Amino acid sequence: EHVSVLGKAKQLIAAAEQKAAEIGVPMVIAVVDAGGNLVAQHRMDGALLGSISIALDKAYTALALKMSTEEVASVVAPGQPLFGLNTSNNGRFITFGGGFPLVDGGNVIGGLGVSGGTVEEDITVARAALAAY
Amino acid sequence: EHVSVLGKAKQLIAAAEQKAAEIGVPMVIAVVDAGGNLVAQHRMDGALLGSISIALDKAYTALALKMSTEEVASVVAPGQPLFGLNTSNNGRFITFGGGFPLVDGGNVIGGLGVSGGTVEEDITVARAALAAY
Amino acid sequence: EHVSVLGKAKQLIAAAEQKAAEIGVPMVIAVVDAGGNLVAQHRMDGALLGSISIALDKAYTALALKMSTEEVASVVAPGQPLFGLNTSNNGRFITFGGGFPLVDGGNVIGGLGVSGGTVEEDITVARAALAAY
Amino acid sequence: EHVSVLGKAKQLIAAAEQKAAEIGVPMVIAVVDAGGNLVAQHRMDGALLGSISIALDKAYTALALKMSTEEVASVVAPGQPLFGLNTSNNGRFITFGGGFPLVDGGNVIGGLGVSGGTVEEDITVARAALAAY
Numbered sequence: 001e002h003v004s005v006l007g008k009a010k011q012l013i014a015a016a017e018q019k020a021a022e023i024g025v026p027m028v029i030a031v032v033d034a035g036g037n038l039v040a041q042h043r044m045d046g047a048l049l050g051s052i053s054i055a056l057d058k059a060y061t062a063l064a065l066k067m068s069t070e071e072v073a074s075v076v077a078p079g080q081p082l083f084g085l086n087t088s089n090n091g092r093f094i095t096f097g098g099g100f101p102l103v104d105g106g107n108v109i110g111g112l113g114v115s116g117g118t119v120e121e122d123i124t125v126a127r128a129a130l131a132a133y
Numbered sequence: 134e135h136v137s138v139l140g141k142a143k144q145l146i147a148a149a150e151q152k153a154a155e156i157g158v159p160m161v162i163a164v165v166d167a168g169g170n171l172v173a174q175h176r177m178d179g180a181l182l183g184s185i186s187i188a189l190d191k192a193y194t195a196l197a198l199k200m201s202t203e204e205v206a207s208v209v210a211p212g213q214p215l216f217g218l219n220t221s222n223n224g225r226f227i228t229f230g231g232g233f234p235l236v237d238g239g240n241v242i243g244g245l246g247v248s249g250g251t252v253e254e255d256i257t258v259a260r261a262a263l264a265a266y
Numbered sequence: 267e268h269v270s271v272l273g274k275a276k277q278l279i280a281a282a283e284q285k286a287a288e289i290g291v292p293m294v295i296a297v298v299d300a301g302g303n304l305v306a307q308h309r310m311d312g313a314l315l316g317s318i319s320i321a322l323d324k325a326y327t328a329l330a331l332k333m334s335t336e337e338v339a340s341v342v343a344p345g346q347p348l349f350g351l352n353t354s355n356n357g358r359f360i361t362f363g364g365g366f367p368l369v370d371g372g373n374v375i376g377g378l379g380v381s382g383g384t385v386e387e388d389i390t391v392a393r394a395a396l397a398a399y
Numbered sequence: 400e401h402v403s404v405l406g407k408a409k410q411l412i413a414a415a416e417q418k419a420a421e422i423g424v425p426m427v428i429a430v431v432d433a434g435g436n437l438v439a440q441h442r443m444d445g446a447l448l449g450s451i452s453i454a455l456d457k458a459y460t461a462l463a464l465k466m467s468t469e470e471v472a473s474v475v476a477p478g479q480p481l482f483g484l485n486t487s488n489n490g491r492f493i494t495f496g497g498g499f500p501l502v503d504g505g506n507v508i509g510g511l512g513v514s515g516g517t518v519e520e521d522i523t524v525a526r527a528a529l530a531a532y
Contacts, residue, residue: 004178038185040175045137049435050463052171054487078477086483091490095483119480168434169315197316211344214385217352217361221320224357270444304451306441311403318437 005033005110008133009040012102015132016114017044019125027116027125028055031102034109036063044116051115057092058099058113058122064089066108070097070123098122100130138166138243141266142173145235148265149247150177152258160249160258161188164235167242169193177249184248190225191232191246191255197222199241203230203256231255233263271299271376274399275306278368281398282380283310285391293382293391294321297368300375302326310382317381323358324365324379324388330355332374336363336389364388366396404432404509407532408439411501414531415513416443418524426515426524427454430501433508435459443515450514456491457498457512457521463488465507469496469522497521499529 003011009031020027026044028051033039043052058069065072075082076095086095097119102110114126136144142164153160159177161184166172176185191202198205208215209228219228230252235243247259269277275297286293292310294317299305309318324335331338341348342361352361363385368376380392402410408430419426425443427450432438442451457468464471474481475494485494496518501509513525 006175006177010175035182037182038174038176040173041171042139042143042173043171044139048464049168049170050460050488050492053489054484057487073482076483086486091486093483094487096481166434168432168436170434194316198314215362216339217342217359218320220352220357221323221360222316223319226316272441272443276441301448303448304440304442306439307437308405308409308439309437310405315434315436 005039009110012112012129012133013040013042016112016125016129017042019128020044020114020116023117023121023124025117025121025125027114027122028052029125029129030055030059030113032056032059032063032111032113034063036060036111039110047116054094054115055098055113058094058115059111060099060113061093061095061111062099062101062113063108063111065093066101068097068101069094069099069113070119073097098126100126102130102133138172142243145245145262145266146173146175149245149258149262150175152261153177153247153249156250156254156257158250158254158258160247160255161185162258162262163188163192163246165189165192165196165244165246167196169196169244172243180249187227187248188231188246191227191248192244193232193246194226194228194244195232195234195246196241196244198226199234201230201234202227202232202246203252206230231259233259235266271305275376278378278395278399279306279308282378282391282395283308285394286310286380286382289383289387289390291383291387291391293380293388294318295391295395296321296325296379298322298325298329298377298379300329302329302377305376313382320360320381321364321379324360324381325377326365326379327359327361327377328365328367328379329374329377331359332367334363334367335360335365335379336385339363364392366392368396368399404438408509411511411528411532412439412441415511415524415528416441418527419443419513419515422516422520422523424516424520424524426513426521427451428524428528429454429458429512431455431458431462431510431512433462435462435510438509446515453493453514454497454512457493457514458510459512460492460494460510461498461500461512462507462510464492465500467496467500468493468498468512469518472496497525499525501532
């Protein structure tokens with residue numbers, strides 16, 4: 001049965017919210033489509049205000065570079081080949097974990113971004129969402 | 134029983150999505166809190182990309198000016214007292230209908246913005262959401 | 267006796283706050299110096315969020331154009347010589363009343379901006395501040 | 400007795416100004432509310448122009464991340480988990496000391512930012528303000 005793009009994003013976000021509640025850390029969760037444009041974004045009560053743009057930009061980064069933001073982290077460190085990458089794209093690229101490309105049949109069809117806790121917590125919540133996808 | 138700020142935003146957005154589906158026009162719906170910060174935003178499949186920022190900015194405008202964006206429209210026309218208002222606030226103010234303040238006990242506690250159809254359709258969908266609030 | 271630039275700005279703002287309280291309309295009041303840079307800005311409890319940038323930009327406009335923002339209004343109307351002026355200066359120019367240049371010995375030494383009420387209320391509060399200057 | 404949000408901000412800023420005068424370094428001091436929006440900002444005579452946006456952004460950063468900007472500094476260094484954080488949020492995050500969250504009853508209700516001297520001087524002045532809070 002057909003599920004809309006927004007419908008899938010809601011499922012991802014609901015799974016993320018459930019995991020975030022479970023670990024007791026309020027999060028912001030964002031989903032972008034293949035064009036890098038927002039599909040849906042939720043901010044849980046008490047989540048950091050700074051996470052609003054970070055979650056969206058993690059989703060954008062993962063879509064735009066077709067890799068997780070933790071993979072991006074490894075190539076932008078001082079001395080690494082893409083040092084300075086994060087100031088391109090009007091500063092939208094996030095270079096730490098919590099963003100993942102959404103892949104369907106081998107194609108990158110969107111991005112998911114989670115922000116609000118430590119990097120490890122953000123990754124945990126994002127992975128829980130992807131597992132439910 | 135306590136409903137979270139995000140929970141209330143989801144209710145508003147669900148009611149808006151239902152009305153938008155009913156009239157057959159895909160919409161973007163956004164809710165901001167009392168500080169003008171995003172609580173939740175959904176883009177229905179097929180909605181105009183241009184509506185992503187318009188919906189959010191309608192919500193922001195209604196919160197920041199404590200009036201609906203259709204009321205704003207009437208005071209910024211040429212010859213009216215606030216002609217030129219729309220270029221303030223970094224151009225975020227939207228001066229046509231579809232944005233409403235969220236009021237609770239006489240206090241403005243947030244803003245709702247709807248974009249995707251004609252101004253009349255946007256207002257219809259926003260009013261349906263407010264009625265379910 | 268020497269009064270600092272900040273000290274004078276505080277006096278202006280205090281007089282504006284007193285008048286705003288008197289008429290029962292919470293306001294944002296801003297003062298910029300001869301370089302157009304912020305000296306002081308206060309937001310009264312309950313003032314419109316949208317007034318934060320408007321008050322500062324009114325002060326900037328009055329300083330930068332060496333005229334009150336109500337005078338600016340008269341020259342930017344459709345058909346008038348400076349129609350469209352408000353989108354210059356990165357959209358910072360405000361084209362309705364509430365901003366006044368601060369004049370000392372015939373020289374423009376700063377700007378005062380008031381926002382939060384109707385244009386008339388903003389002007390009333392700004393004039394009360396100037397009278398106390 | 401009730402003190403307004405602006406009233407509390409004035410107290411904080413007055414204490415900061417007194418300390419800054421004591422150590423002979425003119426400062427810019429800014430206070431934002433729980434939504435990250437400006438409550439009050441003062442620039443002392445002679446303070447660095449660059450400090451106007453830095454003070455406000457320090458206050459915003461501390462509010463938006465619920466930690467002091469010196470704590471932020473320790474997690475964004477090369478090799479640290481949040482390296483690159485400072486280019487998110489449209490570059491508004493400040494990653495050196497002088498910004499503190501304002502906490503009331505365990506809740507973060509705003510942010511204070513001080514800029515104008517060395518990082519140590521900024522922190523000294525901000526702590527003096529917080530002590531008087």
